Amino acid sequence: MESGPSLSHGMIGQRIRVRGTVQGVGFRPTVWKLANALNLLGAVWNDPTGVVIEVWGTAANLEAFVSGLSRECPPLATIDGIDREPLTGCGPGRGFVIRTSTAGEARTDVTPDAATCDTCLSEVGDPADRRYRYPFTNCTHCGPRLSIVQAIPYDRGNTSMSSFTMCSACLAEYNEPSDRRFHAQPNACPVCGPQIWLEAAGSPVSPPDSDEDPLREAARLIACGEILAIKGIGGIHLACDACNGEAVNRLRRRKHRYHKAFALMARDLTMVRRYARIGIQEEQLLRAIPAPIVIVDAEGEPVAEGVAPGQQTLGFMLPYTPLHHLLMAALEGPIVLTSGNRSDEPQCTKNRDARNRLEKIADYLLLHDREIVNRLDDSVTRVMAGSPRILRRARGYAPAPVALPPGFDGDRQLLAMGGELKSTFCMLQQRRAILSQHMGDLENAATYQDYRRNLALYLDLFQHRPQAIAVDLHPEYLASKLGGTLAAERELSLIGVQHHHAHIAACMAEHGLPLATPPVVGVALDGLGQGDDGTFWGGEFLLADYRGFRRLGHLQPMPLLGGAQAMREPWRNCYAHLSQLLGWEWVTRHYAGLEIVRYLRSQPLGTLDTMMERGINCPPASSCGRLFDAVAAALGICRDRQDFEGQAAMELESLATPFFLGQRDGAYPFDVQRPRQGLRVIGFESLWRTLLEDLRRGMHLGLIAARFHQGICALVESVVAEICDEQRVSSVVLGGGVFQNRLLLEGLIKRLAERGLTVLSPARVPANDGGLSLGQAVVAAAQLSSTSEEMA
DSSP: OOOSOBOOTTOEEEEEEEEEEOSSSSHHHHHHHHHHHTTOEEEEEEETTEEEEEEEEOHHHHHHHHHHHHHTOOTTOEEEEEEEEEEOSOOOSBOEEEOOOOTTTOOOOOOOOBOOOHHHHHHHTOTTSTTTTOTTOOBTTBBOSGGGBOSSSOSGGGBTTTTSOOOHHHHHHHHOTTSTTTTOTTOOOTTTSOOEEEEETTSOOOOOOTTSOHHHHHHHHHHTTOOEEEEOSSSEEEEEETTOHHHHHHHHHHHTOOSSOOEEEOSSHHHHHHHEEOOHHHHHHHHSTTOOEEEEEEOSSOOOGGGSTTOSEEEEEOOOSHHHHHHHHTOSSOEEEEESSSTTSOOOOSHHHHHHHSTTTOSEEEEESSOOOSOOOBOEEEEETTEEEEEEOOBTTTTOOEEOOTTOOSOOOEEEOOOSSSOOOEEEETTEEEEOOOOOOTTSHHHHHHHHHHHHHHHHHTTOOOSEEEEESOTTOHHHHHHHHHHHHHTOEEEEEOHHHHHHHHHHHHTTOOTTOOOEEEEEEEEEEEOTTSSEEEEEEEEEOSSOEEEEEEEOOEEOTTTTHHHHOHHHHHHHHHHHHTOHHHHHHHHTTSHHHHHHHTSOHHHHHHHHHHTOSOOEEEEHHHHHHHHHHHTTSSOSOOSSTTHHHHHHHHHHGGGSGGGGGGOOOOEEEEEETTEEEEEOHHHHHHHHHHHHHTOOHHHHHHHHHHHHHHHHHHHHHHHHHHHTOOEEEEESGGGGOHHHHHHHHHHHHHTTOEEEOOSSSOSSGGGHHHHHHHHHHHHHHHHHHHHO
16 A cells, blocks of 8 residues: 655665564554554565665655554554664655565464454444444454464464455455554454354254344343353353352362362452452553453452462453453352363363363353364463562463563574473574463473474464474473483584573563672572482572572472372372471470371371381472471361362461561571571471470461461572572572562561562563473574584
8 A cells, every 4th residue: 555745855764673473463554554644655575574765755754654553553462673874865756655575475473362452342232333242353453373374474374373264345445554443363253253152061063043142141141140162262161149158169069179269250340349359460461462360369359269269369350352241241249260171171162062061061152153263261360579470381472482581592493391390392583582371280280292293383474493402401301301302303512401590580580680689599499390410499599590490409309209209189298298207206396286296196107107217109399399398287278189280389478477577577497507508408397396386386387387387488588688698799689489478578578678689580581390391492593502602
């Protein structure tokens, strides 16, 4: 499309290259509108590195144009950089055009799925609009992206919209540069697009009844206490009335998910405020384009007790598709909206799969005929220590790239495979880290297959040709095994990266610390990961940069009684601590009346003692996560078993929360053995002696939990301060899943800041193993860079 003035005297030309996520997000139409508003001449087109603009105009208008590129950047676009160079020649005769990119010229990035924009929502609510109440309304600024893409380039023919031919009205929008649906690949309307219907579970599938409004009927059924399966944008969810205790409990029984909190969807912020306390940052997260689940403090009207057992928080999200907006508009209260699956299985995405797997869970299914190509869980966030933190990075965030810090400027492409739990993978290319969506635990066969399929898809979508592969040191991680196989097949270097070093490096990279950054003090607290000595680590104090690390301290290793069983049954960790540190005979002589002691006496302690004596299936681990489990068991939390990873620690945090701030001076003591060959070992004998005495005295369990949390904060503060003084370092980097604990994160950051230390903690990338692949990638890249420098 051509418009605008003709070339005149006094005009100068520039070639402007815009790098970032600027393709397939409405950036070229924005450039076109801005150029015409400023009477500029030239053209804009896509190329393999972004968007190229050749433009002529007055010096003042060119400056205004470049400023406007950032100021008027479309909602889904991200500008990483703008490069300018002068143009010689006379330029075009007149007008400014959007030039069609030739085949192979453009690198159209796949962007994250985006919540419905206000303009589309207005159309859906307008009875005079042709998209009135159409649940698949979208434009260049919102709608499905990664969830529907099958291949590159990202155009309609390579998405699940390929089976829907645009009507003349939609096609006209698609081809008009001034329209916000210009090149919007999922563009559709009721005439030509996907359709929705409601069916009873277990009933023969029949054609949708055109006279029935399936969304209004679905809302009526939820209000009546029914459980519905609802096909959304990245998966199929299970929904029920969040205030109907019987419906919530029935959903738990059918889903076999007995304790883990359910996510909630509310119509709007006003509805959220009826049940929770939210501040400005929580509001911003709830209304943001990714539309994540936001963990907030419960306050006000109660939801059903079974929504979040053992917690004082709720996980709310707002509607993020027209379908959800229309459904929630017909309901008076929030709904449970949890993944459509049985516990520990991957979420359903296909209609047939939902009919088969959810028949005994859902009473009705609200389905549609747009295929979900790529499964995307809902992202989870929480505001902690004054900043929004991503706890699970999936829908709305993936696969948006993370810019690499200065120094990681080479053209080398590198693939990092991630870990076993909360799995992700990461690709380094073109000075960016492309982090996949969260996929879950690879122990589940279906999840592992999903991981492999997504890996193949990303390698294709981003035309990634790795020159090296990074893996975790644990030889039995399925991701590490697959990485080894791929490296052997492609004759690539395989680089092992220590688990906790990767946690620290991921946080360093997120915060943009340059490759040449001097060592920082890294504190990595998690469940466990294999150390470079072959043992299990999980409570580590490191002196680290990207290229390597030195272990300067760790928690005292304790036996994992029964191996993996110790991660599921917290009482095993409690017995290991008490018997190893105090002696079981001493404990029973002094504290025989305590409930935890009576409970442990009913367990097969003789067998466990033999295992420890002979070193059978009880590997030692310096795990902070297992310490939390042990203390939780002593307090009666998840003593027999925890149904999901971190359950005991989460409930312990919840118990401590009301008492935490008042117990800073009551922090439990730890035993720090002074450096021997520079390595501190932190023991727990004093902790347990004090804790048992508090139990004997009948102290409130919440106070005990708070004293334990303050004890961890005080311990880490003192060890870090000592190391920083010793090593003359002032920067501290935190990592590992334990730092998803708000009390611990906020308490520790406050203490370290009071000492004048600079503290970096994970925010845009999960602190847990969901961020592991990013850390692996930058460590491997740094090590390869060092090798190249040595060979030069």
